Every structure is written in C-alpha cells, then in structure tokens.
Amino acid sequence: xxxxxxxxxxxxxxxxxxxxxxxxxxxxxxxxxxxxxxxxxxxxxxxxxxxxxxxxxxxxxxxxxxxxxxxxxxxxxxxxxxxxxxxxxxxxxxxxxxxxxxxxxxxxxxxxxxxxxxxxxxxxxxxxxxxxxxxxxxxxxxxxxxxxxxxxxxxxxxxxxxxxxxxxxxxxxxxxxxxxxxxxxxxxxxxxxxxxxxxxxxxxx
Amino acid sequence: xxxxxxxxxxxxxxxxxxxxxxxxxxxxxxxxxxxxxxxxxxxxxxxxxxxxxxxxxxxxxxxxxxxxxxxxxxxxxxxxxxxxxxxxxxxxxxxxxxxxxxxxxxxxxxxxxxxxxxxxxxxxxxxxxxxxxxxxxxxxxxxxxxxxxxxxxxxxxxxxxxxxxxxxxxxxxxxxxxxxxxxxxxxxxxxxxxxxxxxxxxxxx
Numbered sequence: 001x002x003x004x005x006x007x008x009x010x011x012x013x014x015x016x017x018x019x020x021x022x023x024x025x026x027x028x029x030x031x032x033x034x035x036x037x038x039x040x041x042x043x044x045x046x047x048x049x050x051x052x053x054x055x056x057x058x059x060x061x062x063x064x065x066x067x068x069x070x071x072x073x074x075x076x077x078x079x080x081x082x083x084x085x086x087x088x089x090x091x092x093x094x095x096x097x098x099x100x101x102x103x104x105x106x107x108x109x110x111x112x113x114x115x116x117x118x119x120x121x122x123x124x125x126x127x128x129x130x131x132x133x134x135x136x137x138x139x140x141x142x143x144x145x146x147x148x149x150x151x152x153x154x155x156x157x158x159x160x161x162x163x164x165x166x167x168x169x170x171x172x173x174x175x176x177x178x179x180x181x182x183x184x185x186x187x188x189x190x191x192x193x194x195x196x197x198x199x200x201x202x203x204x205x
Numbered sequence: 206x207x208x209x210x211x212x213x214x215x216x217x218x219x220x221x222x223x224x225x226x227x228x229x230x231x232x233x234x235x236x237x238x239x240x241x242x243x244x245x246x247x248x249x250x251x252x253x254x255x256x257x258x259x260x261x262x263x264x265x266x267x268x269x270x271x272x273x274x275x276x277x278x279x280x281x282x283x284x285x286x287x288x289x290x291x292x293x294x295x296x297x298x299x300x301x302x303x304x305x306x307x308x309x310x311x312x313x314x315x316x317x318x319x320x321x322x323x324x325x326x327x328x329x330x331x332x333x334x335x336x337x338x339x340x341x342x343x344x345x346x347x348x349x350x351x352x353x354x355x356x357x358x359x360x361x362x363x364x365x366x367x368x369x370x371x372x373x374x375x376x377x378x379x380x381x382x383x384x385x386x387x388x389x390x391x392x393x394x395x396x397x398x399x400x401x402x403x404x405x406x407x408x409x410x
Contacts, residue, residue, distance in 0.1 A: 168377030
C-alpha cells in the first residue's frame with residue numbers, strides 16, 4: 001500500500017469517525033427515532049447525500065454508533081492482563097467504567113435513551129440490547145459465582161440476582177446523574193454496593 | 206348540578222381519559238419527541254382537530270400523561286393510614302409499586318423512555334423529572350434517616366446514598382425487565398436489596 005492510498009483510507013476513516021461522533025450526540029439528545037439524517041448531516045457540516053455515501057440508512061449509522069461505543073468502553077477501561085484476581089478485576093472494571101462515564105455525558109445520554117427506546121420490539125436496536133444485557137448478566141454472574149465458590153461473597157448472596165442488581169444500579173444511576181450530575185457520584189454508590197457484598201479480605205480498589 | 210350536566214362532564218372526562226391512556230402508550234413506545242399528534246389522534250380514532258380540542262399542544266398532553274401516571278401510582282399503591290411503622294411502610298410501598306409495574310408494561314415503557322429523553326434540558330419534561338427525582342431522593346432519605354436513628358439500618362449505611370441507590374435500582378430494573386420480562390423479578394431484587402440494609406427484627410412484607 002502506498003502512502004497515498006493509506007492517506008485516502010485514513011481520510012475516509014476520519015470522516016466516518018467524525019460522523020459517528022456527531023451521531024452519538026444527536027441520538028443521545030433526540031433519541032434514534034426522532035433524529036433525522038438531515039439533522040445529523042447538518043451537524044456534521046455535510047450534505048445529506050454526503051452522509052448517505054458513508055451510511056446509507058439511519059439504521060447503519062446506529063449500528064456504527066453502538067459498535068464504536070463498545071470499542072471505546074473496552075479501550076478506556078481495559079482489563080489488565082496481569083491481574084492477580086481476574087474475577088475481582090472484572091468487577092473493578094465496572095466501577096472504573098462508571099467513573100469514566102461521569103466524564104462522558106453524551107455516551108451516558110446515548111445509552112439511557114437508546115436502551116429505553118429499544119424496549120419496543122420494533123426498534124432497530126432491540127436485538128442489540130437484548131443480547132447485550134443477557135451477555136452482561138451471564139458474564140457478571142459467572143464472575144460472582146466464582147467469587148462465591150471462593151467464599152468471597154456474603155452468605156446467602158445469589159450471584160445471578162446480584163448481577164441483575166449491579167447492572168440495574170449502573171443504568172439507574174445514569175438517569176439520575178444526567179438530571180443532576182453534581183448530586184450523584186455514580187462510581188461511589190456502585191463501589192459501596194458491591195463492596196457490601198464482599199467478605200474480608202476482599203477489598204475493591 | 207343536574208344529571209344532564211354531570212353526564213356532559215363525565216363524557217368529556219371519559220374522552221380525555223381515553224386520550225391520555227392512548228398517549229401513554231404512544232409516548233412510551235415512540236418517545237415524546239418522535240410521536241406526533243396525528244399518530245395519537247389516529248390511535249384514538251378521532252381527528253387531529255378533535256384531539257387539539259382536548260389538548261391544544263403535545264406538551265399539554267404530556268403534562269396530562271405524567272399527572273395521570275402519578276395519580277395511578279398513588280391509587281394502586283396507597284399508603285395505608287393505620288400502619289404501625291410508617292417509615293417501613295414507605296419502603297414496602299416501593300416494593301408494591303415494583304410489583305404493580307410488572308403488570309403495566311406501558312407505564313414502565315413510558316417512564317423509562319421519558320426519564321431518559323428528559324436528560325436533555327430542552328425536553329419539556331426536564332423540570333418534571335428533575336423535581337420528581339430530587340423529591341423522591343429527599344423523601345426516601347428522610348424515611349431511611351428515621352429508620353437509622355432507631356437502629357434499624359446496618360451500621361455504616363448512609364441514608365442519602367441508599368436512597369439514591371434504591372431509586373436507581375428501581376429504574377435500572379425496568380430497563381432490563383422491558384427487554385426480558387421473564388428473566389427479571391423486579392420486586393424480588395428490590396426487596397432483597399432493601400432487606401439487606403435492615404437489621405433484625407425489621408422484616409419487609
């Protein structure tokens with residue numbers, strides 16, 4: 001590949017990334033349904049035809065927004081490769097994510113609005129959220145089950161119910177935080193709840 | 206008032222109530238922003254002009270939907286007047302509300318979608334939700350503070366943080382429940398969490 005070709009790819013990628021960033025904000029503010037491709041194009045400073053060249057439908061743009069959001073979450077809060085306790089690290093990662101989200105209102109908005117809208121089976125992100133929540137519950141329940149087997153959880157804790165509770169807590173905190181960011185410390189409330197389920201000597205960072 | 210007059214009022218009221226019921230479903234499915242007055246009128250089987258006679262703007266209809274929702278919640282889960290322990294009863298009421306919500310997907314949808322959309326300061330329900338959450342936190346924190354003063358809460362519990370947590374849990378459970386109603390028992394998870402904060406002999410019904 002010549003440097004010119006690479007430059008061409010890079011330019012197209014940069015334009016796509018810029019569009020996805022703008023769409024994240026527009027979907028997060030207006031919701032997927034009420035946002036229009038024309039509004040998104042205008043916010044990007046390009047024509048509707050220019051936008052359709054990169055994303056032929058609003059659904060394809062939504063898909064790119066969700067994929068980018070997942071990549072960003074994985075990047076900002078990577079699972080360290082050399083952790084002493086991977087199960088505890090998986091939980092600490094959720095707290096780090098909540099802390100990171102407090103610096104990204106546009107991502108929090110996006111997720112609150114889309115996950116609520118997607119309750120409708122007709123919504124294009126319905127399957128995405130259905131699978132995403134099922135996977136998140138299964139993954140977290142598995143980590144908690146391993147912690148329970150090691151005697152790290154308070155007696156009587158149901159790992160699956162606790163997984164549902166922790167995920168619900170993260171989502172619900174976002175709703176309150178968006179409305180009153182100065183009153184709600186998402187990471188602190190989450191950390192406190194999870195720590196309460198752990199027995200000594202297990203302490204979350 | 207003659208019976209004829211009463212009949213007239215009752216007919217108008219019944220029509221308004223029917224519109225509010227339909228609008229609750231439409232706003233809950235499509236969101237406030239993307240729903241149109243024409244869609245709501247069609248779903249009611251009346252003309253747009255007929256709808257505008259009762260509700261001149263989409264905002265006025267939203268206001269009626271939220272007011273009706275608050276009345277319904279208060280009616281289905283009344284605070285008993287003869288309770289032995291009003292603070293505990295206030296908490297049990299939340300669990301009863303979660304149980305009731307599991308039979309009202311349209312109300313749960315409405316609340317998930319509107320509270321998320323309302324994070325945008327430009328949304329017509331922004332002030333409603335801002336005040337509603339602040340009041341809910343204050344009310345619940347006050348009940349928990351009184352319980353703490355009586356030694357009913359686990360040592361180290363911060364009543365305000367617990368109030369934020371309980372409200373967040375209720376909201377977040379709704380998001381998962383709408384997507385997978387058979388996998389999520391909202392009332393059970395909520396009850397378990399609150400019971401874990403209480404010391405014997407305090408047991409939630």
